[in-house]
Amino acid sequence: MVYLDVLLLTNFLTAYLLLLAAGALSGQRAPFARMLAGSALAALSALILFAPEQPYPVQVAYKAATALGITAAAFGWRSGRRLVTAACWYAALNIALAGAVLLVILRTGTRVADTANLTVYLRISPLLLLALSGACCAAVELGLRLFTRREVP
Template identity: 75%
Template sequence: MIYLDVLLLVNFLTAYFLLLAAGLLSGQRAGGGRMLLGSAMAALSSLILFAPEQPFLIQLAYKAGTALLIVAAAFGCRNKRRFATAVCWYAAFNIALAGLVMLVILNTGTRALQTGNLTVYLRVSPLLMVVLSGAGCLAAELGMRLLAGGKALRQSVGLEVELAGVPVHLRAALDTGCHLTDPITCLPVLVVSFPDAAARIPQPVSDYLKAWFDGRAPEQPPEGMKLRLIPCKTAAQSGLLPGFAVGNIGLITAQGVLGLGRTAVAFAPQSFGSERYEALYGQDFL
């Protein structure tokens, strides 16, 4: 007996944890809405268990196609390499979870396994499935933190940003805790310290930001600039950071400037306390 509500709920929660783990290992972090959408699609994809048995190639195409759609819904597919990495990790976690539970079943001799169209239904406690999925996500989180150690802020890169028609060169450091996104495009945001970078910012932009942080910002941003209000939450407080949409942020390399695509730049009112960088970016930025 398969209970439809239990099947959908367990698959939804399991997929949520597995997507979190896949995102961690591929250097991406999705917003809450996208995570819910991807998890819901994963839950619905399990309904093929009730369909008549299909030819193997159709089963394989269905599993591969739904995995691609689920990961695309959660993280998008703008960066092809990271998208492929997330798909592989998501598939690997699914296979590992099913194999782990099947191993327990085979060793205990219980008849609690049902398969159909390459979908495995394990008649075990829903709580066990969710706990194992959460444990896999936690293991990925701990592994990433241990591997990162204390090196994150020592990894810095040169970036080029165009503000008010003027190219601005900044030094940016990796901060694994930086997950700000543009609420309009949902793309990761570069966070710039206004005090540290003020001397490099064009005068109209600098005057606007100074007035903003002094509590007297004009109604209109500098000419040609599109204002963005970036939600920011820290352990101490939450609020909005002023920022601007930019056509492109470029990575400065030995071969020239490599465009990273359209995104936004947010400005923080405090110094980052280092002379080696003026900006911070998250793991999902580059």
């Protein structure tokens, strides 16, 4: 059983953290209100889980369109190149997070998942998902701080 409020809130918070990381990786900062808008759009995009199964090309197009829409809501349309860069980072971080969640599932032996239209609902604790999202965001921040060149004064 999927609880709609938990699904939306968890996806909202997860998207916020992933948008922070995507912004850091693409060199963009978004105002708080725009981050909330992007996160809300991401939460709503998860509702595709309840739609009838679509053909694979439609699923891929939906995922690409939502990634572009979410990052456009957060970072704006100033430059097409910057938008695509942020969307690609956001999608890559989503894939990395899904891999981390699957790793946890394989380690713990959980075998329950609902999938539809390239969307996966894993019956794990929302707190675990948020913790993994935070770890993903923290890893990006740490990596940027460690591997960014600093100019000599």
